[in-house]
Amino acid sequence: MNILQRKLDELRLITRDPILAATILLVAASLVLFILWPLYEVLWEGFFNEQGEFTLKYYHDSLGKTENIRTLGNTVWLGVFVSAVSTFVGFLFAYADAFLKIRFKAIFNTLAILPIISPPFALSMSFIMLFGQQGFVTRTLLGLKETNIYGFEGLAIVQVLTFFPVAYLVLAGLLRQIDPAMEEAARNMGASRGHIFRTIIFPLVRPGIANAFLLVFIQSVADFGNAMVIGGNYNTLAAQIYMQAMGNYDMKGGTALATILLSVSVLMFVIQKYWVGDKSYVTVTGKPSRERELVADPLPLILVGVPCLAVSLFILVLYALIPYGSLVNLWGIDYTPTLKHYKYIVDLGLKPILDTTWLALISMPVTGILGMVIAFLIVRKKFLGRGLIEFSSLLSMAIPGTVIGVGYVLAYNKEPLILTGTATIIVLSFVFRSMPVGIRAGIASLQQVDPAIEEAAQDLGASSFKVFTSVTIPLIKSAFFSGLVYSFVRSMTAVSAVIFLVSASYSLLTVSIMSQVDGGKLGVAAAYSTVLILIVLVVTGILKLLLNRMGVNISDVQGG
Amino acid sequence: MNRSSLKFSSLLILVLFVASLALAGCGGGAPAKTETKQLKLTLYCGLMEDHMAKAIQEFQKDTGIKVDAVRMSSGEVLGRIRAEKNNPKASVWWGGPADAFIAAKTEGLLEKYQSPVAAKIPAKFKDAEGYWTGIYVGYLGFSSNAKLLKEKGIPVPQTWQDLLRPELKGQVSMANPGASGTAYTMLATIVQLMGEEKGLEYMKKLNGQIKVYQKTGTAPARMAGQGEVTVGLTFLHDAIKYQEEGMKDLVLSAPAEGTGYEIGAVAIIKGGPDQEAAKKWVDWALSKKGQEFGQLVGSYQFLTNPEANPPKQAEPIKNTKLIDYNLDWAGKNRSALVEKWNNAIK
Numbered sequence: 001m002n003i004l005q006r007k008l009d010e011l012r013l014i015t016r017d018p019i020l021a022a023t024i025l026l027v028a029a030s031l032v033l034f035i036l037w038p039l040y041e042v043l044w045e046g047f048f049n050e051q052g053e054f055t056l057k058y059y060h061d062s063l064g065k066t067e068n069i070r071t072l073g074n075t076v077w078l079g080v081f082v083s084a085v086s087t088f089v090g091f092l093f094a095y096a097d098a099f100l101k102i103r104f105k106a107i108f109n110t111l112a113i114l115p116i117i118s119p120p121f122a123l124s125m126s127f128i129m130l131f132g133q134q135g136f137v138t139r140t141l142l143g144l145k146e147t148n149i150y151g152f153e154g155l156a157i158v159q160v161l162t163f164f165p166v167a168y169l170v171l172a173g174l175l176r177q178i179d180p181a182m183e184e185a186a187r188n189m190g191a192s193r194g195h196i197f198r199t200i201i202f203p204l205v206r207p208g209i210a211n212a213f214l215l216v217f218i219q220s221v222a223d224f225g226n227a228m229v230i231g232g233n234y235n236t237l238a239a240q241i242y243m244q245a246m247g248n249y250d251m252k253g254g255t256a257l258a259t260i261l262l263s264v265s266v267l268m269f270v271i272q273k274y275w276v277g278d279k280s281y282v283t284v285t286g287k288p289s290r291e292r293e294l295v296a297d298p299l300p301l302i303l304v305g306v307p308c309l310a311v312s313l314f315i316l317v318l319y320a321l322i323p324y325g326s327l328v329n330l331w332g333i334d335y336t337p338t339l340k341h342y343k344y345i346v347d348l349g350l351k352p353i354l355d356t357t358w359l360a361l362i363s364m365p366v367t368g369i370l371g372m373v374i375a376f377l378i379v380r381k382k383f384l385g386r387g388l389i390e391f392s393s394l395l396s397m398a399i400p401g402t403v404i405g406v407g408y409v410l411a412y413n414k415e416p417l418i419l420t421g422t423a424t425i426i427v428l429s430f431v432f433r434s435m436p437v438g439i440r441a442g443i444a445s446l447q448q449v450d451p452a453i454e455e456a457a458q459d460l461g462a463s464s465f466k467v468f469t470s471v472t473i474p475l476i477k478s479a480f481f482s483g484l485v486y487s488f489v490r491s492m493t494a495v496s497a498v499i500f501l502v503s504a505s506y507s508l509l510t511v512s513i514m515s516q517v518d519g520g521k522l523g524v525a526a527a528y529s530t531v532l533i534l535i536v537l538v539v540t541g542i543l544k545l546l547l548n549r550m551g552v553n554i555s556d557v558q559g560g
Numbered sequence: 561m562n563r564s565s566l567k568f569s570s571l572l573i574l575v576l577f578v579a580s581l582a583l584a585g586c587g588g589g590a591p592a593k594t595e596t597k598q599l600k601l602t603l604y605c606g607l608m609e610d611h612m613a614k615a616i617q618e619f620q621k622d623t624g625i626k627v628d629a630v631r632m633s634s635g636e637v638l639g640r641i642r643a644e645k646n647n648p649k650a651s652v653w654w655g656g657p658a659d660a661f662i663a664a665k666t667e668g669l670l671e672k673y674q675s676p677v678a679a680k681i682p683a684k685f686k687d688a689e690g691y692w693t694g695i696y697v698g699y700l701g702f703s704s705n706a707k708l709l710k711e712k713g714i715p716v717p718q719t720w721q722d723l724l725r726p727e728l729k730g731q732v733s734m735a736n737p738g739a740s741g742t743a744y745t746m747l748a749t750i751v752q753l754m755g756e757e758k759g760l761e762y763m764k765k766l767n768g769q770i771k772v773y774q775k776t777g778t779a780p781a782r783m784a785g786q787g788e789v790t791v792g793l794t795f796l797h798d799a800i801k802y803q804e805e806g807m808k809d810l811v812l813s814a815p816a817e818g819t820g821y822e823i824g825a826v827a828i829i830k831g832g833p834d835q836e837a838a839k840k841w842v843d844w845a846l847s848k849k850g851q852e853f854g855q856l857v858g859s860y861q862f863l864t865n866p867e868a869n870p871p872k873q874a875e876p877i878k879n880t881k882l883i884d885y886n887l888d889w890a891g892k893n894r895s896a897l898v899e900k901w902n903n904a905i906k
Binding site: 050066097133146232244245246248249251283329330334409410420499502505512519 | 600606609610613628630631632633635636638639640642643644646647649657660663667722730731736739740741771772774775776778782784785786787788789797801803806808809826858886894895898906
């Protein structure tokens with residue numbers, strides 16, 4: 001009764017504030033329209049047979065196969081393992097960034113986010129060049145003749161590399177925002193560094209850790225690209241869905257599996273919420289605090305710095321191999337230098353490059369701002385259906401792109417909303433697939449910020465726009481920046497969903513890369529990937545400059 | 561309260577405004593469509609990208625019809641046609657294995673069209689009712705890495721049994737029959753050749769030799785070319801393509817017991833726009849010129865039109881012994897056979 005009463009009160013409050021109500025409605029409508037509806041369209045398919053009669057056959061078949069049960073186990077184990085390791089590595093980098101006194105921090109920080117720019121195939125390819133049967137490390141250095149990297153180990157390493165930057169993006173801002181005053185107080189009272197870490201820092205970044213873990217988990221279980229190239233016989237649900245739907249021409253069986261995958265992610269979401277709980281994580285209160293004195297003790301430097309250095313070097317080598325592959329005759333076989341792959345690209349036309357960049361650029365601000373607005377609504381406002389908004393905003397990321405891609409076609413290829421073949425549908429899929437990272441980062445950041453700061457600004461007469469741009473956004477600037485960067489990168493490198501949405505009028509880079517790989521033109525694929533990486537680096541650089549100009553000081557937000 | 565929400569609304573509106581402007585800009589960039597009765601055509605294509613691009617240009621030169629094309633794997637084409645069933649966006653499906661076309665035909669996604677050119681094409685390469693017609697034939701075989709074979713001191717495999725040599729343990733790659741049409745063709749070939757029981761027994765033994773089951777049909781040839789495995793099981797025309805791209809160590813061979821093949825097909829999508837232009841495309845794709853065009857741009861399959869000359873790159877494998885591959889049987893038993901295979905290799 002009490003709860004009901006409270007909900008009714010909340011509802012009344014909102015109806016009294018029509019503009020807030022309109023914003024909520026707008027957000028809710030967009031989530032329903034662009035996430036829930038396409039999901040419903042495609043998942044619903046799994047309940048009907050060819051004749052349109054209701055059936056549980058596809059679920060029964062999917063769950064009945066021993067193969068699929070094992071696959072489910074594989075998927076969960078991989079997801080937990082990869083999320084734990086990625087969150088740990090991401091935390092190390094974030095900690096080194098915020099707490100340690102090390103040189104060349106900017107380089108470290110750039111390397112830490114480089115792996116989210118992973119053009120399809122390129123990273124796995126570099127990995128194979130290093131550790132495959134003819135790999136430089138495995139064969140040339142170690143003399144191993146028949147190595148096998150295809151399987152859990154290879155897949156787990158590649159996934160950790162690809163996804164730890166997400167954990168880093170979420171955690172970096174949080175750690176930097178912790179007010180050093182608290183630690184200093186503790187130190188003054190004689191607490192050791194280890195004790196402070198356990199009792200102050202770790203508890204404060206708990207929401208960040210939970211969010212990072214959740215995001216990595218969702219992506220790991222839904223990732224089919226890496227699983228396809230390097231997963232070998234360690235089958236995962238996402239790859240199985242693709243195989244069922246695309247290889248076996250059995251979309252219905254595929255969607256049944258997709259529902260199972262979705263339930264796994266939902267379960268993780270619930271666990272995450274439970275773990276973070278309802279505690280207060282406010283650390284940014286607006287009271288003046290001074291710069292953190294960076295740690296220069298040798299022990300933490302070695303414990304944290306050395307692993308970070310090792311990971312950075314590894315990333316550097318993997319990424320250096322991509323442009324190298326584009327400048328030789330044939331990756332892995334003939335290392336005569338050549339520029340022919342770039343010439344081929346220019347001859348074939350720059351359309352894929354321009355189209356992709358353009359569409360990703362359009363999606364970026366939409367994703368970034370919408371993401372922050374949603375995060376704000378979730379953390380700051382109380383209204384009916386808030387949990388639902390938080391939940392559904394995550395869904396589009398939680399199932400493999402192929403499934404959501406089919407959902408988009410099913411939903412938007414009929415009245416009232418015919419979008420297939422347009423750029424709009426591609427942009428929409430970009431926006432809603434990449435938004436969760438911005439939202440999660442925003443939520444974690446906002447939970448640290450005392451709402452009193454914004455209220456104070458408002459009471460002093462700042463206009464709403466001024467408050468948002470000068471107070472809220474700067475306070476959660478790194479989350480905002482993370483959201484923007486991630487959105488752009490993710491849009492540039494998206495593969496699976498867009499394959500159903502591309503039309504002849506808009507060709508996308510990733511699709512070209514995949515077909516070049518298929519055609520054996522590995523050099524051209526590498527050249528496209530190099531161009532893609534360069535574009536991302538340039539755009540994030542410009543973005544940083546622009547945000548600086550616009551008064552959002554992000555000088556301490558590194559992003560290459 | 562009011563103020564704080566005002567900022568959201570204004571921001572949201574700003575965002576939507578900017579987005580719509582940008583999108584409008586996109587649309588405006590495309591040439592305004594002032595139709596002067598010019599025929600145009602949209603097709604989904606399962607062939608290599610450069611083949612597609614060049615063929616479109618050539619067709620446009622021949623007929624004046626402007627073609628838009630999107631390249632996808634055959635499973636993706638089928639998935640997309642299915643999803644677009646109520647409002648088809650494309651009218652031709654060009655290239656890709658016939659079994660996918662058969663699945664589409666059963667679901668009523670294809671339009672019947674007996675091209676006048678199709679009369680020349682042998683019956684085994686086309687649908688009896690005219691829903692799809694074969695454009696090329698690709699043979700299944702072995703792509704081996706000569707360097708690795710030499711290192712192990714074994715000859716190029718010439719029979720299915722050769723793959724079971726102890727030296728090749730963990731050195732063979734094929735795609736997963738549950739994922740790839742190529743690999744399923746191989747499974748169905750083995751079962752048709754040896755019978756179900758013996759065939760599955762063979763697949764079980766072969767399983768012990770396999771390093772990795774890839775997920776796409778072309779990947780095993782690429783792995784052999786790069787020396788990741790010694791032998792890859794693939795369609796040989798894909799391996800020829802990789803040879804031409806510079807994978808010099810690849811050698812091709814086909815099993816002496818006989819091998820299976822795929823038929824690549826073309827069909828008209830039911831209810832698609834521009835049916836008139838679609839027919840012209842099918843006629844062109846079946847013609848001597850249309851079929852011979854592939855070899856100029858790196859597609860080395862054998863051709864279905866008896867008047868067309870096969871690519872000279874495929875010369876060494878032209879005497880390959882083929883089994884009498886039963887396409888209908890293979891299509892109908894697909895999921896059952898894959899499940900049996902899954903259980904057999906456990």
